[in-house]
Amino acid sequence: MTTATAGLEDVVATTSSICDLDGKLGKLTYFGVDIHDLARYSTFEETAYLLWHGTLPTEAQLEEVKAQLCAHRVIPEQIIALMKLLPAETAPMNALRTAISALAAFDTSLNDTSTHTNEQRAIRLTAAFPTIIAAWHHIRNGREPIAPLSDGSHAANFLYMLNGEKPDEYSARVLDVALILHADHELNASTFAARVTAGTKADMYASITAAISALSGPLHGGANEQVMRTLLKIGEPEKAEAYIQEALARKERIMGFGHRVYRTEDPRATHLREMSKELGERKGETRWFEISRKIEAYMKEHKGLNANVDFYSASVYYTMGIPVDLDTPIFASSRVAGWTAHILEQYANNRLIRPRADYVGPKVTEYVPLEQRG
Ligand SMILES: CC(=O)SCCNC(=O)CCNC(=O)[C@H](O)C(C)(C)COP(=O)(O)OP(=O)(O)OC[C@H]1O[C@@H](n2cnc3c(N)ncnc32)[C@H](O)[C@@H]1OP(=O)(O)O
Numbered sequence: 233m234t235t236a237t238a239g240l241e242d243v244v245a246t247t248s249s250i251c252d253l254d255g256k257l258g259k260l261t262y263f264g265v266d267i268h269d270l271a272r273y274s275t276f277e278e279t280a281y282l283l284w285h286g287t288l289p290t291e292a293q294l295e296e297v298k299a300q301l302c303a304h305r306v307i308p309e310q311i312i313a314l315m316k317l318l319p320a321e322t323a324p325m326n327a328l329r330t331a332i333s334a335l336a337a338f339d340t341s342l343n344d345t346s347t348h349t350n351e352q353r354a355i356r357l358t359a360a361f362p363t364i365i366a367a368w369h370h371i372r373n374g375r376e377p378i379a380p381l382s383d384g385s386h387a388a389n390f391l392y393m394l395n396g397e398k399p400d401e402y403s404a405r406v407l408d409v410a411l412i413l414h415a416d417h418e419l420n421a422s423t424f425a426a427r428v429t430a431g432t433k434a435d436m437y438a439s440i441t442a443a444i445s446a447l448s449g450p451l452h453g454g455a456n457e458q459v460m461r462t463l464l465k466i467g468e469p470e471k472a473e474a475y476i477q478e479a480l481a482r483k484e485r486i487m488g489f490g491h492r493v494y495r496t497e498d499p500r501a502t503h504l505r506e507m508s509k510e511l512g513e514r515k516g517e518t519r520w521f522e523i524s525r526k527i528e529a530y531m532k533e534h535k536g537l538n539a540n541v542d543f544y545s546a547s548v549y550y551t552m553g554i555p556v557d558l559d560t561p562i563f564a565s566s567r568v569a570g571w572t573a574h575i576l577e578q579y580a581n582n583r584l585i586r587p588r589a590d591y592v593g594p595k596v597t598e599y600v601p602l603e604q605r606g
């Protein structure tokens with residue numbers, strides 16, 4: 233047996249063709265396509281197709297996948313009814329997890345585990361995420377959910393369902409790029425959770441439910457929400473340095489910094505930083521970007537740590553008027569494309585994932601009858 237490294241650092245746990253990540257060079261590709269090219273030229277729908285099929289789609293294939301994603305935006309009425317039973321304080325990630333888990337009950341061909349049916353499920357699940365997240369936001373505020381549009385991009389429809397009006401082209405594109413940037417990231421904790429679950433031959437809903445759970449934690453996807461809470465607490469760019477200095481002195485972690493793999497700038501943060509700046513300038517509110525820049529400079533100088541994908545996405549979403557606790561669900565609504573791609577890959581070449589633990593407990597402990605224990 234090989235010895236464990238804490239947190240499985242640098243342990244290679246599977247082969248995969250989906251996402252290549254070079255932490256020393258700061259390079260990220262999906263099936264060989266550079267993330268920078270995807271961010272500049274692609275759309276979320278095209279990127280999802282790439283993750284599911286391994287090639288960029290032809291025009292006809294892209295139209296087909298877009299049409300399918302549009303067609304599956306409507307979720308069963310019973311899922312809406314179920315969400316209405318949840319307490320209004322339910323965290324959006326928990327509402328999302330519950331709704332996705334419940335969706336399995338409405339899949340009439342759950343026993344069909346063919347690749348084609350699982351590919352269809354990947355599309356249906358991806359289409360359902362924005363509807364569930366936006367519906368929960370309205371339900372918790374005592375409003376009826378807004379029905380999805382039957383056309384338009386995944387990102388534009390999401391903003392429409394949240395705000396009740398069609399977004400301008402620029403806002404829709406900003407969210408679209410954010411979704412592209414979050415779509416996959418090799419064997420991160422939530423994708424690993426999805427693959428471990430799929431490796432038992434559990435269904436796709438179970439695997440995605442596990443992934444949502446893993447993403448929700450603040451050391452992973454949950455960090456973006458915590459970043460925004462930090463920015464709001466700081467409030468003014470002039471207060472940023474002192475705040476971070478004191479937080480570090482208390483040995484606190486600064487959310488949105490550090491990464492298990494990257495030793496350079498996270499290539500996704502490069503785009504999100506630009507978007508945060510431009511969005512702030514366009515909306516006439518650059519405060520969140522400015523505070524972010526101060527924190528980033530301080531963390532680099534004093535801790536040698538770079539911003540990760542969660543750092544600038546926080547100010548991007550906030551400046552777009554998105555409620556802070558929807559930040560992590562938005563991450564999930566993109567990552568579901570990557571999760572389902574990994575689940576399909578796992579099913580295609582499955583072996584149960586079952587590592588060992590290095591036992592460090594007592595070797596022999598005598599069983600003492602209950603009445604004799606002191
Ligand atoms: C989408 C994503 O999941 S991206 C990551 C999102 N998570 C966050 O932003 C949360 C904040 N970041 C962190 O907690 C970490 O950097 C992680 C979890 C992302 C990676 O953690 P690991 O690879 O296990 O690094 P580890 O925890 O060993 O940290 C190494 C050192 O850097 C320090 N460090 C790492 N990140 C931070 C941080 N954000 N703030 C302050 N110090 C940090 C640690 O204290 C440790 O220092 P030490 O050796 O003096 O004790």
Ligand SMILES: O=C([O-])CC(=O)C(=O)O
Pocket residue numbers: 416417418419420421491492493540541
């Ligand atoms: O790769 C990781 O460990 C975390 C991350 O950046 C992601 O999931 O996008």
